[in-house]
């Protein structure tokens with residue numbers, strides 16, 4: 196990318212910051228905002244008009260959601276692209292289309308029978324909105340992403356958790372049009388050629404699941420594809436990945452879910468879930484097929500069960516640019532949240548080392564979080580062994596100690612309690628009473644484990660308890676915000692995996708934050724992609740965590756908010772991407788020449804570089820080139 200172009204992008208960034216500043220001035224009644232208005236038009240050779248090359252015309256174009264503008268095709272474009280007569284004559288602006296959609300989205304009366312909505316926390320209205328949005332995505336992706344970006348706070352819970360959980364449970368009944376790629380165990384030997392059926396020559400990001408553990412809903416087999424789709428929706432909206440260059444993938448290796456297997460409409464393999472060497476063989480073939488065609492793509496592993504999540508990450512992380520979102524993205528998210536909560540308490544990051552942490556759920560997410568928090572404590576001066584002594588980890592069998600008879604996994608083993616006072620299998624309530632933790636984290640996916648007794652005890656021992664029920668979706672969270680605030684007299688610093696409303700308690704409003712890896716994976720992947728980093732290291736993850744924490748404005752900390760506002764998600768992803776790239780550079784992992792150059796010029800230049808590479812959901816003029824004619 197030329198320096199001229201980058202300068203232009205930086206100019207645009209500065210202009211938009213100035214615009215925001217001007218708006219604040221206007222809001223505060225200061226009239227000098229005019230000083231920021233645009234100067235008289237001058238010729239800028241760098242401000243080129245971005246066009247998009249398309250190889251289709253006529254009805255084929257209208258039926259391609261990546262290029263379709265619906266009634267938004269301008270008249271001259273209709274002439275150029277053989278669309279005349281295929282659409283009502285009147286051309287609407289994108290804004291008019293957006294307004295029309297929002298009316299339907301907000302007020303639509305499509306009836307959904309409540310008995311079809313079995314997932315706690317998801318209402319019939321969520322489901323209606325999910326359907327309306329999905330239909331839009333299937334016909335006009337540019338408008339879909341425009342709306343998702345502009346209404347992120349309202350729409351993220353629809354395309355993502357908790358509603359996406361309902362969509363996965365019902366994927367086989369909802370299936371209408373293909374999205375993403377479907378591989379299964381019977382495709383052995385064919386995958387490397389199958390991957391060439393995907394229409395895009397370039398793919399920047401792939402999210403893959405085997406449906407083994409979808410949110411806290413268990414094994415959903417092929418239905419799990421809804422999760423990579425939802426994650427990649429956020430890649431585009433939150434981090435500006437190009438929707439034409441993303442690929443959601445499911446590998447169907449069977450399912451242990453009897454309800455699905457017995458359902459004649461289920462679309463996956465009707466066989467038990469594979470495991471052992473055979474499983475890894477199939478997975479290896481898929482990874483080689485995907486990386487063979489798209490060697491530069493970032494590969495995100497999503498919602499694998501405990502048996503496979505860590506082994507797969509260890510297997511591929513040194514060979515491909517990949518990460519496991521549940522282990523690593525969640526870990527960085529939790530670290531940022533605890534740092535934020537310490538700042539709310541008026542403390543610094545240094546005091547992470549003094550925290551006593553009880554964590555329920557010793558699975559991939561839980562142990563990723565424990566390890567990263569321990570690494571954070573090491574950064575604050577402890578040895579790793581001293582750090583692990585600050586944790587009490589419980590799983591379905593209670594407190595984990597060295598006396599556990601079952602073999603502990605290598606991720607859990609360093610955290611097994613060693614002292615006499617620690618009773619193997621102790622209940623959560625007893626551990627919390629005895630240990631008096633300052634931080635309580637839930638990643639068990641088992642619902643209401645933070646009982647009134649547990650929460651009350653947290654309140655008894657802490658002036659400001661830090662309570663993070665991080666499981667998803669809503670009805671699998673360990674508690675909700677109201678329960679935590681009621682039991683602790685409104686003193687909890689609260690962050691949950693799925694969104695919770697703020698709580699009205701004794702005449703005041705108490706903030707709830709969302710501790711979800713959505714704050715990390717889009718920016719992390721963007722930084723890795725733009726920096727061509729080839730690997731994602733612990734240092735890069737820690738940089739992402741710290742960057743996330745730094746994005747919380749002071750005035751929000753004063754309101755007990757421990758994550759940035761979701762409306763600022765693009766800014767957050769840009770900062771996370773920048774800091775990931777800077778860390779990669781320091782560690783010798785940044786291989787993009789252009790990114791290196793930007794970084795060596797200045798911090799602002801690097802921000803502009805990231806910004807410039809974020810795809811914007813706007814209608815660009817379409818230029819048709821016949822197949823075979825080079826761009």
Ligand SMILES: NC(=O)c1ccc[n+]([C@@H]2O[C@H](COP(=O)([O-])OP(=O)(O)OC[C@H]3O[C@@H](n4cnc5c(N)ncnc54)[C@H](O)[C@@H]3O)[C@@H](O)[C@H]2O)c1
Nearest residue numbers: 410411501556557558559560590591639640667692711712
């Ligand atoms: N907020 C986020 O960003 C985020 C990210 C990743 C995962 N999660 C959520 O975390 C949960 C777990 O995910 P995972 O990948 O670690 O799952 P996993 O299957 O790998 O691990 C689950 C763990 O919970 C334990 N557990 C189950 N029932 C329990 C009970 N009744 N009491 C105590 N422990 C119990 C299991 O023994 C196991 O150790 C899911 O609900 C998932 O949605 C949230």
Ligand SMILES: O=C(O)C[C@H](O)C(=O)O
Nearest residue numbers: 356410498521667711712
């Ligand atoms: O998908 C989410 O909402 C977060 C996380 O990846 C999970 O598995 O729960």
Ligand SMILES: [Mg+2]
Nearest residue numbers: 410497498521
């Ligand atoms: Mg997940």
